[in-house]
Every structure is written in structure tokens, then in C-alpha cells.
Amino acid sequence: MRSSIVYCTILLIALVGSSLDASAQSEQEKIKQMEDERQRQRGRSTREQLDSAIALTDAGKYEAADAKYRYVLQNLKSLPSDLTYHFGKNSYLLGLYSQSVDWLNKYIQLRGPGGQFYEDAVTWLKKAEQDLLKEREVKSAEASVLLSKNYDIDCGPSGKVICPVCTGSTVVIKKTYLGDQYKTCTFCKKLGYLTCVDYNKMLRGELKAINDDK
Numbered sequence: 001m002r003s004s005i006v007y008c009t010i011l012l013i014a015l016v017g018s019s020l021d022a023s024a025q026s027e028q029e030k031i032k033q034m035e036d037e038r039q040r041q042r043g044r045s046t047r048e049q050l051d052s053a054i055a056l057t058d059a060g061k062y063e064a065a066d067a068k069y070r071y072v073l074q075n076l077k078s079l080p081s082d083l084t085y086h087f088g089k090n091s092y093l094l095g096l097y098s099q100s101v102d103w104l105n106k107y108i109q110l111r112g113p114g115g116q117f118y119e120d121a122v123t124w125l126k127k128a129e130q131d132l133l134k135e136r137e138v139k140s141a142e143a144s145v146l147l148s149k150n151y152d153i154d155c156g157p158s159g160k161v162i163c164p165v166c167t168g169s170t171v172v173i174k175k176t177y178l179g180d181q182y183k184t185c186t187f188c189k190k191l192g193y194l195t196c197v198d199y200n201k202m203l204r205g206e207l208k209a210i211n212d213d214k
């Protein structure tokens, strides 16, 4: 009988104690949950982020993948070297050739021939370099088309440009086997400069030399 009272008392104490524990625990749980949440946001693992970016690249969603790679780049202090390969490849597929060349080169420098994606990196790099070259050629062709049209270049308030043929000296030096021959510049009328109109003609290949053979 007596032992059962002791038992009940112990049980009661245990119950009260545990209910106190419970309220403290719920408080602790809240804090823990908040911390977990913060940690989840902060620490979503590198690999997860990168894997989902790679999956987006594979699915042809290059824009979305690009955003994710950039997120990883901005939020991680230590970057996995794989990232440089995948970001470089995705940049190529987005048509960002110069960026692609930069990152693929980084991967190749970091990992060398032993790298898991080395062969692929070299292949994509070649493509990126070729397309970058093409892009530059197209751009320079576009620029010369623009010039060949009747656009005039504004020569500034003076309205004059130093003669590109004689560089303002009014004299052109010709090297011959008899020595240097000095000839008067046939483009700028002994002025050393061109009017803006003439300069624009020269750019379009329309300015004719003056033949005043003396």
C-alpha cells in the first residue's frame, strides 16, 4: 500500500515535470523551426542548386538555367569547379559566346585533361570560339555596310579632319631606289586637312586625288 502511494507521487511529479517540459519544449521547437527554416534558405546544398540548373540546361530552358547558375555564383563563396563547365556550356547555348569562352577556359584551366568534362569542355569551347569569330565578322560587316550607306560622320565643330593621307604634313614621302621622294599630297590641296564633306567622301571611297602634275 505504502509503496503504491510512493509510486503515485513519483508518477505525479513526473507528469507535472513533463508538462512543464512540454511547454518549454514547444517554445524551443518554435525557435528550432525558425532556425531550420533559415538554414534551409541559407544552406540549400550547392549540389542541389547546381543539379537543378544542369537539369534546366538539359531541358533546353537555358534562360532559367542561367538565372540559377547566377544565383549559385552569387551566393556561394566556394564554387564547385563543375559549375564553370556547365555555366560555360549553358552560355554557349544561350548564344553568349564570349561568356562561354571565358567559363569553359576556366574549367579547362582548373581541371586540366583529368577533369570529368574535359573533352566536352574542349568541344564546346571550339564551337564557342568559332561562333564568336563569326559574330564579330558579321558585326564588322554590318559596320561597313553602315559606312557605305550615305551616312555622314560628324567631324565636330571645326568641320575639319587632319588629312589621313599625309597626316597633316601636306607631303607624302615615297620610297624609291633613288631615295625618298617628296610629293605634295594629292588629297588635301596643300592644306593638311580635309573638309568634313571630303572626309566623308574619302571614307566611302569617293574622294578622287587631285592630279596637278607640275
Ligand SMILES: [Zn+2]
Pocket: 163, 164, 165, 166, 167, 168, 169, 170, 171, 185, 186, 187, 188, 189, 192, 193
Ligand atoms: Zn593630305
